[in-house]
Amino acid sequence: MASLLRTAGRARSVLPRTIPHATSRVAPIAFQRRHASAAAAAVADSSEQSFFPDEPTAPIIKTEIPGPESKKAVERLSKVFDTRSLNMMADYSRSYGNYIADLDGNVLLDVYAQIASIPVGYNNPALLLAATSPSMASAIINRPALGNFPQHDWADILESGILSVAPKGMNQVFTGQSGSDANELAYKAAFMWKRQQQRGGAHVDFSHEDISSSMNNQSPGAPDMSILSFKSGFHGRLFGSLSTTRSKPIHKIDIPAFDWPQAPFPSLKYPLEENEAENAKEEQRCLAETERLITEYHSPPAAIVVEPIQSEGGDNHATPAFFRGLRELTKKHDILFIVDEVQTGVGATGKFWAHEHWGLSTPPDMVTFSKKAQTAGYYFGNNDLRPNKPYRQFNTWMGDPARAILFRAIIQEIKRLDLVSSTAATGNYLFDGLQRLAERYPSEIHNLRGKGQGTFIAWDSPRRDEVLKKAKGQGVNIGGSGEQAVRLRPMLIFQRRHADLLLERLERIFQE
């Protein structure tokens, strides 16, 4: 609590109001004050300073969701675009801070945040300023082929942005466009590194056999090697990344896949602190099987890829000891350790990168990112991960300066408001509240997890889909994952007042 107050105190001196508002020409809509009066009756927790002073103080529910206007819009969209996965028809011009609006005037507290990808609030004024800057406009209309014709300030954009938050031990970045893309780029780097090592180093050229067989998609040029991933893991949906994804059949069925190894991910008992001995044994079992696959699998892995918390797979946790064990295994067997921080990265676990919780003796070889970074790519520190020749790791755009400029603004906003510390503190506060709810409604909240992991919190619900649906009626947009997990993925500007509101609305649902 003390640390939260410190955080709020620090934020107070640099309120969002100090950011000059963009001119009305470029401001999406003067949304700032619209909702404030409509929900003025709701009493907010007043002991902390709001990061978004003009944010609504409570949800507004005017119609069923979807309401009549949304239904009309969905019907129109469905003629040209698949809308069967549609959750809400959003009106972003009326969304602000933690609140998402729809076309019928409903305004919901959003703890799903575009599948964990909105970092610092809808229509954040600081991001608006970056989005309407001359450098952004130029980046949008003059998109470079970065590998051939980078813009003159690309080093500056990287150093003052993406690289300023690089994980310890990593000073280089390869930029891409999505989480899947970031992972596949990292996998490619791993294969090139491992084959180079097998050849005897960067100076040893490809053999004629390598060259000719590669053009026929045959070994050794297209090597019979693999990326080892874990049961229930999710790493994307392109062909290589999907081969490492093991979340749900609906993600994988009918798509050809590489015959790559899948290790068991620890199936832990929660709360972790009450089941330490049993969990440690389970993690040992998984590490042993991982090592067996590394040494025995017919298609040997060049790398292991793992999420710090398996997110799409249902918010499955493992302890720092497990991840340290993986790091040791990769060093012992001379393969790479890739940490997929696409969903965990950029602050949500109460550290900027979730793997900072582990106390590794040596950094991962590569860390991939996307989502809250609003751009994608992978960090690395080892120069050997630059392929031995140009054009081996290459594509037309190789990322997007416009998105890198936006990430820089996001980073500045996170630092300005100290949002990582705030998320750590708010997460503890929220977890405590959920624990109390779980005690009062033991049939509703099973396996509450994510303690000490910021707001990256989940639990299993025996009637998950019903809870998510009812939450909308209570003015809260929540997401699920895995078979029965309710997962909370609020933005980094989620504060105690929002936690209070979320807890109150959940209790209403449980009471029904």
Place this chain on the structure above:
Amino acid sequence: MASLLRTAGRARSVLPRTIPHATSRVAPIAFQRRHASAAAAAVADSSEQSFFPDEPTAPIIKTEIPGPESKKAVERLSKVFDTRSLNMMADYSRSYGNYIADLDGNVLLDVYAQIASIPVGYNNPALLLAATSPSMASAIINRPALGNFPQHDWADILESGILSVAPKGMNQVFTGQSGSDANELAYKAAFMWKRQQQRGGAHVDFSHEDISSSMNNQSPGAPDMSILSFKSGFHGRLFGSLSTTRSKPIHKIDIPAFDWPQAPFPSLKYPLEENEAENAKEEQRCLAETERLITEYHSPPAAIVVEPIQSEGGDNHATPAFFRGLRELTKKHDILFIVDEVQTGVGATGKFWAHEHWGLSTPPDMVTFSKKAQTAGYYFGNNDLRPNKPYRQFNTWMGDPARAILFRAIIQEIKRLDLVSSTAATGNYLFDGLQRLAERYPSEIHNLRGKGQGTFIAWDSPRRDEVLKKAKGQGVNIGGSGEQAVRLRPMLIFQRRHADLLLERLERIFQE
């Protein structure tokens, strides 16, 4: 020529000057007049109205390329980013229209255009207006997960933009983020469609065996099926798309690949019109071998993917009859016909889509796009290509509204200035000039090709890399492809004045 004059006449009445200039706050730099006086001595072809009246009239060469400032910037960038493929360190704030500037004050006529991806000129005022619009700002800072929470005007953005130029017979689009991504999404749609057909239709559910084997990356759930592509083709560098790419070993080596079939692409003799009989025979041979692979290959194809002109592979052409033959083969054997228009699409061949040159009896099943669209995805018309359940074709962002808004502005600019017709006419003019050069310098220009294909023109050069390097010294930025092709990929605003300049500079190089 007559049609060019008509084009210019039409353009004259709607000059770029009529577009209100963005305010100085958002204008990257007041670049509009900077170069005009510096090169005023050069005499431009005055018989056509310029699309960019304030564009430089000739290149400006102040230093060797790279000059001292560029060298310093490259050295700095190389510490954090791989610069071995770097071609020029660009200064986009000083680039305008067809001209790209570097950090040393050099300004080059750009007929490579960011690997064929800049559509309507650097710092195009109409695009600047779109890039600084309220809807663009909102799209940048409120990026939605389009499959779950589309913005309320997504249908409108699609219909007034991307879908307004959909190829005939296609009324739906799936949006993505890069050419590789677009192709892989199309491949996934093809696999799902083919397996659904094999099961007996959309109503037939997955078998237990499908479900369990898919999670283990094994057949039948991860089916032993393929995408058939062609020798020398290029379809991207992600794992699935790279398995269909057959351009160069440097693109493929050390990356695991699917064992998918590769058909021969016709190796034609140029000029096409003088070798019709021999070329027809070659195309028949390739069609026969394609059919053999469709029916006999151990991993049967769900689809064929082909480029209208093989671009990265060296600008290899085939005749409309060959492509009509492919369409017939796919219909006969009940597989899909995917046309990869990532490089040929959006006007460069003198049609909006290159496959419009073919006179197909039925449209392709899917057409993929990226590059000049400044966004990516695939078009389709057949409702069966929507998978039978939601979340099968899905990812977090599913494209980017900001880029879709930009493509809409590009389309409007193309229509406003009638740039497809202009490119067709300018291409004919340029091709005639190159033909004359080839007659005077037969050792320099072999296999000139792309007649009647707009400005999508190439030739083989026995000293290609030297020519490209010398072109920079002459103030022209040109790209290569394949082993020895010089490929021209100017923007759609390339006009006769630019063609004259290019021809003149090429002749200087040949005379050296």
